[in-house]
Amino acid sequence: MRLRRCGHDAVLVELDSLAQVAAARAALAGLPGLVELVPAARTVLVSFQPGSSGLRQVQGVLDQADLSAPPVGDARQVVLPVVYGGPDLQLVADTAGLTVDETIALHSSASYTVAFSGFAPGFAYLTGLPEPLCQPRLETPRARVPAGSVGVAGEFTGVYPRSSPGGWRLLARLADDADALFDATRDPAALLGPGDHVRFEAVG
Amino acid sequence: MTRALTVLATGPLALVQDLGRPGYGHLGVPPSGALDVPSLRLANRLAGNAEEAAGIECVLGGLRVRAETSCTVAVTGPSVPVLRNGHDVGSHAPVHLRVGDVVELGSPTAGLRSYLAVSGGIDVPPQLGSRATDVLSGIGPPPLRAGDVLPLGTPVGPPVGEDAVPPPSPSDHLTVPVVLGPREDWFTDPAAQLAGVVWAVSPESNRVGLRLLGEPLRRAPGFEGELTSEGVITGAVQVPASGRPVIFLADHPTTGGYPVIGVVPTRYLADLAQARPGTKIRLRAQAQH
Numbered sequence: 304m305r306l307r308r309c310g311h312d313a314v315l316v317e318l319d320s321l322a323q324v325a326a327a328r329a330a331l332a333g334l335p336g337l338v339e340l341v342p343a344a345r346t347v348l349v350s351f352q353p354g355s356s357g358l359r360q361v362q363g364v365l366d367q368a369d370l371s372a373p374p375v376g377d378a379r380q381v382v383l384p385v386v387y388g389g390p391d392l393q394l395v396a397d398t399a400g401l402t403v404d405e406t407i408a409l410h411s412s413a414s415y416t417v418a419f420s421g422f423a424p425g426f427a428y429l430t431g432l433p434e435p436l437c438q439p440r441l442e443t444p445r446a447r448v449p450a451g452s453v454g455v456a457g458e459f460t461g462v463y464p465r466s467s468p469g470g471w472r473l474l475a476r477l478a479d480d481a482d483a484l485f486d487a488t489r490d491p492a493a494l495l496g497p498g499d500h501v502r503f504e505a506v507g
Numbered sequence: 508m509t510r511a512l513t514v515l516a517t518g519p520l521a522l523v524q525d526l527g528r529p530g531y532g533h534l535g536v537p538p539s540g541a542l543d544v545p546s547l548r549l550a551n552r553l554a555g556n557a558e559e560a561a562g563i564e565c566v567l568g569g570l571r572v573r574a575e576t577s578c579t580v581a582v583t584g585p586s587v588p589v590l591r592n593g594h595d596v597g598s599h600a601p602v603h604l605r606v607g608d609v610v611e612l613g614s615p616t617a618g619l620r621s622y623l624a625v626s627g628g629i630d631v632p633p634q635l636g637s638r639a640t641d642v643l644s645g646i647g648p649p650p651l652r653a654g655d656v657l658p659l660g661t662p663v664g665p666p667v668g669e670d671a672v673p674p675p676s677p678s679d680h681l682t683v684p685v686v687l688g689p690r691e692d693w694f695t696d697p698a699a700q701l702a703g704v705v706w707a708v709s710p711e712s713n714r715v716g717l718r719l720l721g722e723p724l725r726r727a728p729g730f731e732g733e734l735t736s737e738g739v740i741t742g743a744v745q746v747p748a749s750g751r752p753v754i755f756l757a758d759h760p761t762t763g764g765y766p767v768i769g770v771v772p773t774r775y776l777a778d779l780a781q782a783r784p785g786t787k788i789r790l791r792a793q794a795q796h
Contacts, residue, residue, distance in 0.1 A: 307689030308687070310743075339530060339533075348740065420533060422762070487647075
């Protein structure tokens, strides 16, 4: 673990694994004056109101935390109904050495956890992807990936909350009647947040 | 009668802004909010509002609104003509409007962003606790258009009759401190490199970031690759592959995959908000303390 200075009121905590990131995020969550607590793949950014004592407590809290233990908490359990048949489903199956049906079964039977969000509001990076489905991004990203597309990239799977450019290999799309991944007028606005548990359910 | 302002003209860009929605970075939501925070706070005080009320942030003037109710407005930012029914009543002072009165902002001769506050505040529905327009994510009301009718809240206090509030005088040469880190080790001699360049603000700058033109910053040996994406904050000086820095402003993405050489302290962000394209900027590495 290493703390890196990030202006006067924030620090970037560098960690060794997604598991440590999850533990560090949980340990820092209650600090006084906290403004932002942003996990990523190997870091947690933590920022505070100017002058609050929280920043000075970061090192001590992390020194006392067991970064090898997963956080305990009331994570939400979310089931996302999806329709498999995405434009890269055959490519992913071929790369994995599986049939399309086996690929769907593998993706929809795994339990995922939101490691972090980013890229766009409500875009959650889900860990727990079975190893055969851990595949590189497309060589040429798409200029437009439709909202609701379910893709894989590296060790992550995720759903595009809205249409955007993107290079993930697309397996499925969110069912038409599924709740929106992100709706700024809803409370909570994001369907998925760090720590939440997620499963995909094949429908249609 | 409904308290409202009708937008008659917007100039190049007019947005509803308040103090933004910090605290949702973990969901991928930028903080957003006024870029020149002290100016919005001042406009609100002059109009008798709480400092966090929503007002209008406009670029290079040209905003024209009609009062549909008796209200008080105040315009801050750089000094600009403020015309009430065609007569200049001045910026940085409360201006009373009767029903049907029209207020128009002229163009600033220096600086970029003006703030108009109105008694009661702009009362569009908040999203994630804020009425700010986030141009990166599309959260909040869309950019204002002629014909928009903006509901106003209930005034909470009398206008503050300050008559000697000096407007800022934006300069075409800025020197801005940068606290090195978190990724200054990705650059050869970062303090000296920063000191050695006079940057110019690119016309491609916006609320997401101030893009700088100039001699590219050089990476240190062994740091040529990509960075795993990590959280970034407002004021972060991110250095993309081109070597030309982007200083993140309020609508910045919440994570980024390019190294951040340093961070501009919050109190200097208002100067950056007023920096026109072509403004010369020196970035001076600040000693740690």
